[in-house]
Amino acid sequence: MSERNTQLKVSAIKDGTVLDHIPAQSLFQVIDILDLSHCGNPVTIGVNLESKTLGRKGIIKISDRFFLDEELSRIALAAPDATVNIIRDYQVVSKKRIELPAEVIGIAKCSNPMCVTNNQAVTTRFATVVEDKKVKLLCHYCEKTTEEFIPLRH
Amino acid sequence: MSKSLISINDFSRDELLHILSVAREMEETGSSKLLDGKVVACLFFEPSTRTRLSFETAAKRLGAKVIGFSDVANTSISKGETLKDTIKMVSNYVDIIVMRHPLEGAARYASEICDIPVVNAGDGANQHPSQTLLDLYTILQTQGRLERVAVNMVGDLKYGRTVHSLLQALSHFDPEFIFTAPEALRMPAEYKTFLEKRGIPFLETDSLMEHLCDCDILYMTRVQQERFSDPMEYEKFKDVYRLERSMLAGVRENMKILHPLPRVGEIAEDVDNTPYAYYFKQAQNGMYVRMAIIACLLGYR
Ligand SMILES: [Zn+2]
Numbered sequence: 001m002s003e004r005n006t007q008l009k010v011s012a013i014k015d016g017t018v019l020d021h022i023p024a025q026s027l028f029q030v031i032d033i034l035d036l037s038h039c040g041n042p043v044t045i046g047v048n049l050e051s052k053t054l055g056r057k058g059i060i061k062i063s064d065r066f067f068l069d070e071e072l073s074r075i076a077l078a079a080p081d082a083t084v085n086i087i088r089d090y091q092v093v094s095k096k097r098i099e100l101p102a103e104v105i106g107i108a109k110c111s112n113p114m115c116v117t118n119n120q121a122v123t124t125r126f127a128t129v130v131e132d133k134k135v136k137l138l139c140h141y142c143e144k145t146t147e148e149f150i151p152l153r154h
Numbered sequence: 155m156s157k158s159l160i161s162i163n164d165f166s167r168d169e170l171l172h173i174l175s176v177a178r179e180m181e182e183t184g185s186s187k188l189l190d191g192k193v194v195a196c197l198f199f200e201p202s203t204r205t206r207l208s209f210e211t212a213a214k215r216l217g218a219k220v221i222g223f224s225d226v227a228n229t230s231i232s233k234g235e236t237l238k239d240t241i242k243m244v245s246n247y248v249d250i251i252v253m254r255h256p257l258e259g260a261a262r263y264a265s266e267i268c269d270i271p272v273v274n275a276g277d278g279a280n281q282h283p284s285q286t287l288l289d290l291y292t293i294l295q296t297q298g299r300l301e302r303v304a305v306n307m308v309g310d311l312k313y314g315r316t317v318h319s320l321l322q323a324l325s326h327f328d329p330e331f332i333f334t335a336p337e338a339l340r341m342p343a344e345y346k347t348f349l350e351k352r353g354i355p356f357l358e359t360d361s362l363m364e365h366l367c368d369c370d371i372l373y374m375t376r377v378q379q380e381r382f383s384d385p386m387e388y389e390k391f392k393d394v395y396r397l398e399r400s401m402l403a404g405v406r407e408n409m410k411i412l413h414p415l416p417r418v419g420e421i422a423e424d425v426d427n428t429p430y431a432y433y434f435k436q437a438q439n440g441m442y443v444r445m446a447i448i449a450c451l452l453g454y455r
Pocket residue numbers: 110111112115116117139140141142143144259
């Protein structure tokens with residue numbers, strides 16, 4: 001696939017947000033995190049597209065929707081290398097990398113079955129720790145590390 | 155939200171030293187009327203007679219009244235009341251809550267939903283900070299210092315929360331560690347990484363004899379049955395180490411043996427009347443340290 005074709009795919013909406021460079025296996029987690037299945041706007045999803053850096057990647061295009069940085073930063077848990085393209089009138093007007101938040105509140109599940117957050121109605125809260133280029137979550141309550149990001153169900 | 159004692163990791167070196175100095179004052183003064191008119195709640199959502207008696211005695215020796223429960227069998231919690239509702243209700247009646255709960259993080263959560271101080275008296279396999287403080291107090295008392303102490307931790311170093319918390323607390327004081335454990339119960343990698351990052355030296359062995367003469371503190375622990383799902387596995391490890399009087403020839407003169415108690419077979423009774431045995435005094439220290447914790451959190455010094 002040529003560079004030009006990819007460009008075309010990325011900018012093929014009039015106004016909105018294009019999330020690119022999502023690892024193919026994390027695509028559905030990103031959809032969950034942004035709660036796109038309950039989003040009324042047109043959403044186009046590309047799966048298993050070729051990527052020079054990721055092998056297979058996913059793209060999500062959301063028309064007429066612009067996210068807050070705080071909302072986007074949550075994606076970093078599933079797709080730390082994702083890029084955000086803001087589209088206005090078919091043009092990419094801004095392109096940025098996602099930044100990992102220092103704290104993650106209410107979107108991830110603690111992997112410790114004995115954690116209070118898995119047994120009482122407690123909002124989860126984690127500090128993010130990067131070890132060997134992997135994002136790990138340190139639970140504010142049970143003090144255990146969750147290695148794999150598990151999204152909480154909405 | 156007032157200051158609580160939830161995790162040993164929340165306390166700085168100076169805060170730890172402050173509580174230890176108040177504990178020393180408590181040991182010297184004994185009983186007082188310092189907390190006359192105050193009410194302490196001891197909420198034991200899972201039973202622990204030893205810890206509960208130590209906290210209740212501590213509160214009463216300061217002149218406070220104590221309310222609470224020692225298990226949940228006959229309370230509204232057994233009818234499904236949430237932790238939040240119990241804490242909200244009790245916090246309206248008392249000045250401070252001491253709580254033990256089987257869920258990890260329960261005390262942290264409780265401290266966030268009420269306006270009075272909360273003392274964590276054990277949250278599942280997570281933290282038990284009053285135990286750690288009494289261990290520090292005892293090390294200070296027996297060695298005259300906390301800095302540069304060589305501590306040999308023996309037994310279940312994989313699941314033992316007391317050794318993990320003690321390791322973290324001592325990391326403020328330039329220690330040296332020896333980890334004596336069978337292969338399957340060795341110190342987890344995360345704690346060894348924690349030490350490496352701080353440049354704190356440690357050795358590992360599976361032989362109790364190997365470094366017995368190289369330490370100031372011999373911290374013995376029990377292999378806990380409840381940590382093993384397979385009873386055969388427990389049988390294999392429960393008697394893995396047994397310290398006897400005859401093994402103590404050649405240990406450092408200042409060496410003291412600590413144990414969080416209760417012991418099963420790790421320390422033979424003939425060790426009890428050697429000058430190295432200190433575990434009963436250590437348990438008594440628990441009361442002074444808990445007096446200090448309650449007094450400090452209620453604003454004394
Ligand atoms: Zn947790």
